Amino acid sequence: MGAECKCNCNQEGKLDALFAQYKGNPNGLIVVMAGIQEIHGYLPKDTLVQAAEALGVPLSDVYGVATFYAAFSLRPRGRHSVNLCLGTACYVKGAPEVQVMLEKEMGIKAGNTTEDRRFSLDLVRCLGACGIAPVMTVNGEVFPRMTAEKVSEVLAKYE
Amino acid sequence: MNFTELELLRATAKETIKLRLGEEPSDNYKYHVLVCGGTGCISIGCKNTLESLQESITKNNLQDQVKVVVTGCMGTCEMGPVITVFPEGYYYCRVQPEDADDIVSTHLMGGKIVERLCYHAADGSVQPRKNDMTFFKKQKRNALRNCGLINQTSIEEYIAMDGYKALAKALKQMTPQQVVDEVKKSGLRGRGGAGFPTGVKWQFVLDQQSDQKYIVCNGDEGDPGAFMDRSVLEDDPYSVIEAMTVGGYAVGASKGFAYIRLEYPRAIDHFNKALERSREIGLLGNNILGTDFCFDIEIRVGAGAFVCGEETALLASIEGRRGEPRPRPPFPAVSGLFNKPTIINNVESWASICPIIVNGAEWYASMGTEKSKGTKVFTLAGKITNTGLVEIPLGLTLREMVEDIGGGVPDGKAFKAAQTGGPSGGCIPAAYLDTPIDYENLAALGSIVGSGGMIIVDEGTCMVDLAKFYLGFTQDESCGKCTPCRIGTKRMLEILERITKGLGKEEDLDLLVELANSVKASALCGLGQTAPNPILSTLRYFRDEFEAHIKDKTCPAGVCKMPRKGLKS
Numbered sequence: 001m002g003a004e005c006k007c008n009c010n011q012e013g014k015l016d017a018l019f020a021q022y023k024g025n026p027n028g029l030i031v032v033m034a035g036i037q038e039i040h041g042y043l044p045k046d047t048l049v050q051a052a053e054a055l056g057v058p059l060s061d062v063y064g065v066a067t068f069y070a071a072f073s074l075r076p077r078g079r080h081s082v083n084l085c086l087g088t089a090c091y092v093k094g095a096p097e098v099q100v101m102l103e104k105e106m107g108i109k110a111g112n113t114t115e116d117r118r119f120s121l122d123l124v125r126c127l128g129a130c131g132i133a134p135v136m137t138v139n140g141e142v143f144p145r146m147t148a149e150k151v152s153e154v155l156a157k158y159e
Numbered sequence: 160m161n162f163t164e165l166e167l168l169r170a171t172a173k174e175t176i177k178l179r180l181g182e183e184p185s186d187n188y189k190y191h192v193l194v195c196g197g198t199g200c201i202s203i204g205c206k207n208t209l210e211s212l213q214e215s216i217t218k219n220n221l222q223d224q225v226k227v228v229v230t231g232c233m234g235t236c237e238m239g240p241v242i243t244v245f246p247e248g249y250y251y252c253r254v255q256p257e258d259a260d261d262i263v264s265t266h267l268m269g270g271k272i273v274e275r276l277c278y279h280a281a282d283g284s285v286q287p288r289k290n291d292m293t294f295f296k297k298q299k300r301n302a303l304r305n306c307g308l309i310n311q312t313s314i315e316e317y318i319a320m321d322g323y324k325a326l327a328k329a330l331k332q333m334t335p336q337q338v339v340d341e342v343k344k345s346g347l348r349g350r351g352g353a354g355f356p357t358g359v360k361w362q363f364v365l366d367q368q369s370d371q372k373y374i375v376c377n378g379d380e381g382d383p384g385a386f387m388d389r390s391v392l393e394d395d396p397y398s399v400i401e402a403m404t405v406g407g408y409a410v411g412a413s414k415g416f417a418y419i420r421l422e423y424p425r426a427i428d429h430f431n432k433a434l435e436r437s438r439e440i441g442l443l444g445n446n447i448l449g450t451d452f453c454f455d456i457e458i459r460v461g462a463g464a465f466v467c468g469e470e471t472a473l474l475a476s477i478e479g480r481r482g483e484p485r486p487r488p489p490f491p492a493v494s495g496l497f498n499k500p501t502i503i504n505n506v507e508s509w510a511s512i513c514p515i516i517v518n519g520a521e522w523y524a525s526m527g528t529e530k531s532k533g534t535k536v537f538t539l540a541g542k543i544t545n546t547g548l549v550e551i552p553l554g555l556t557l558r559e560m561v562e563d564i565g566g567g568v569p570d571g572k573a574f575k576a577a578q579t580g581g582p583s584g585g586c587i588p589a590a591y592l593d594t595p596i597d598y599e600n601l602a603a604l605g606s607i608v609g610s611g612g613m614i615i616v617d618e619g620t621c622m623v624d625l626a627k628f629y630l631g632f633t634q635d636e637s638c639g640k641c642t643p644c645r646i647g648t649k650r651m652l653e654i655l656e657r658i659t660k661g662l663g664k665e666e667d668l669d670l671l672v673e674l675a676n677s678v679k680a681s682a683l684c685g686l687g688q689t690a691p692n693p694i695l696s697t698l699r700y701f702r703d704e705f706e707a708h709i710k711d712k713t714c715p716a717g718v719c720k721m722p723r724k725g726l727k728s
Contacts, residue, residue, distance in 0.1 A: 131546040132203060
C-alpha cells in the first residue's frame with residue numbers, strides 16, 4: 001500500500017495502521033481522511049480509493065464527505081496555509097480590507113493556492129479569538145489585530 | 160482510586176493552592192504569579208512575558224517564595240498579556256517582557272504594586288485588584304469557575320477546586336433519578352443556543368430501555384463571535400469530563416464522545432491530555448472510584464462544517480458521514496448516536512453541571528430570573544473597550560453588560576446595537592439597553608441568547624451590511640439538503656447584495672420579509688429556520704437604513720460602496 005505515493009512522505013506505515021484500525025468500519029471514515037490529509041497535506045485520489053476499500057465505504061460516499069467538509073482538500077495545498085478569520089468581530093473590525101490586501105499580495109482569490117505553491121489562502125468563520133480581532137493565522141500561528149498594512153510584513157516571514 | 164484516596168489527594172492538592180483562595184498556606188510560597196495562557200494572550204506574546212518573569216525571579220533567588228503558574232483565559236483578552244498576583248489578586252494588564260524586573264523588584268520584593276500596569280477605568284480611577292475591577296464585579300462565574308485560576312491540565316489543581324466532588328457525591332449518595340431530578344430542579348437550560356431544559360432531556364434518556372446509551376458533548380462552537388466553549392475546553396477540560404461522567408451515571412451510559420471543532424487545536428490537545436490523566440488515576444475507565452460504574456470518552460474532531468453544531472448533523476459526523484441534519488422526531492434522546500438513546504449537551508451546559516450537583520439545585524436556581532435560571536457566559540467583542548469572556552447571572556441589564564463590564568464603546572463613538580446569538584440571532588438597539596438579559600426578554604425583542612456571542616457595533620457599522628454578512632455566512636454554511644435553506648438563503652443574500660450596491664428596488668423589502676418568513680417556517684433544521692433572523696431583526700429596528708440604501712442610494716454609515724449620484728445603475 002502507498003506505492004503510488006510520490007511525495008516522499010515516508011509515512012505509509014502510519015496510513016497502513018490507520019486503515020487497519022478502522023478496517024471494515026465505515027464510522028471511521030472522517031478520522032481516516034483527517035489522517036490522510038495530515039500526512040499528505042491533501043487527499044490524493046489513490047489513497048482515497050484505498051481508504052474506501054479498507055473501510056468498506058463506496059467511493060462516491062468518500063467523495064461526498066471530502067467535498068462536504070471545509071477541512072478536506074482534493075488538491076495539493078501550498079507550503080504555508082494562511083487563514084483569515086471572517087467571523088463577526090473580525091468583520092466589523094476591518095478583516096475585509098485585510099482580505100483585499102492578502103489577495104492582492106498573493107495574486108489569487110481566497111480559496112486558492114498560489115502557482116508556486118507558496119501559499120494557500122482560505123477564509124475561515126471565527127477562530128474564537130474575537131478579543132484580538134481581526135485575526136489571521138499562518139500555519140496555525142496567530143497574528144492578532146491585523147491590518148492591511150501589516151500583510152506584506154507577515155507574509156515575508158514565510159518562504 | 161477510591162473515595163478515600165480522592166479526598167486524600169484533594170487535601171494534599173488544596174495545600175498547594177490555598178494562597179490563591181485567600182487562606183493561610185502551609186508551604187513557603189509568599190506569592191503565586193498567574194500568567195494567562197489563553198489563546199488571546201498567547202498570540203500577543205505572553206510566552207515572552209512568562210520567560211522574563213521566570214528569569215527575573217531566578218536572578219533574584221525568589222524561586223522558593225514565588226510560584227509561577229500558567230493558567231487559562233482570565234477573560235480580559237483585550238488587555239493581554241495579563242497576570243494576577245496572589246494572595247491579593249492584583250491584576251496587571253499588557254505586561255511586556257521588560258516589565259518583569261519592575262514587577263519582581265517593586266511588588267514581589269518591595270511589597271508595593273506597580274500602578275502603571277494596573278487596570279485604569281474609563282473615569283481614570285485605578286482598579287488594582289481583580290475584585291476592584293468593574294469588569295469582574297458584576298460577574299458570577301460558574302461554568303468559568305476555574306478558568307484563569309488553575310493550571311489548565313493539572314488534575315490535582317482541578318481536584319483542589321472541588322473537582323470530582325460531584326461525581327463522588329453522585330456515585331456515593333445519589334440514585335440516577337436523583338441526579339436527573341437535581342438537574343431538572345436547577346432550571347438549567349441548554350447553553351448551546353436552543354435553551355431546552357437540560358434535566359428534561361436527561362429524563363427522556365433515563366426513561367429509555369436500551370443495551371447501550373451515549374453521552375455526547377457538542378464542542379462544535381461555530382457561531383462567529385462566540386468563544387466560551389473553546390475557553391472551557393482549553394482551560395478547564397476536567398469540568399466537562401467530570402460532568403459527562405456524571406451524566407453517564409445518571410442515564411446509564413458507558414460511553415461518551417466529545418466532538419471538538421478542528422479550528423480549536425489547543426482545546427483538542429488539552430482535552431486529550433485531561434482524558435489520559437483521568438484514566439491514569441482511575442477517574443475514567445472501568446470501576447470508577449472503586450464502584451461498578453464504567454465510563455470512557457473518545458474525542459471526535461470536526462472537519463470544518465458549521466451545520467455540525469446542529470445535533471443530528473453532529474451525530475452523523477461522529478458516525479463518519481456528511482454532517483447533514485435529519486428531521487426530528489425521533490429526537491436523539493430516543494434514537495441518537497448509532498440509533499441509541501443519546502444525551503447531547505453543549506460544552507457550557509456540561510461545565511455548569513458539577514456545581515449544581517455539589518451545591519444543590521436551589522443554589523443554582525437562586526440566580527437568574529424567573530424562567531431563566533443561573534448564569535450564562537457571554538463573549539463581548541466588536542466595538543467595545545473590554546473585549547473578553549464574561550459570565551453573568553441572567554437578568555443583568557444590557558446596559559450593565561455594555562457600560563459597566565464592557566467599559567463602553569471606545570473612541571468616543573456611540574453605541575448602536577448589540578448583536579446577540581450570531582447568525583441565528585438579531586440585534587438590540589440602544590433604546591432597549593435597560594432590558595434585563597434573559598431568554599424570554601431577548602426573544603421578545605426578536606433576538607436570542609443563543610450560544611452567547613455578543614457583538615457590539617457602533618455608528619460606523621452599517622446594519623444592512625451586517626445583515627448581509629450573516630446571510631453570506633449561513634448561505635456558505637447551508638448544507639444544501641433542504642430547498643428552503645439552500646435556495647432561500649441564496650435569494651435573500653442576492654437581494655441584500657443588490658441593496659448594498661445601491662441597486663435595490665422599493666419592493667425588495669417586502670420580498671425579503673416574505674422570503675424570510677417562508678424559510679423560517681419551512682427549513683429542516685435550526686440553521687435554516689433561524690437564518691432569516693438577522694434580516695428580520697435589522698429590518699425591525701433599522702428599516703430607515705435599508706430605505707436610505709434603496710431610495711437615496713446612500714449608506715448612512717459610509718460602509719457600502721454606492722454608485723455616484725447621477726450615474727445610471
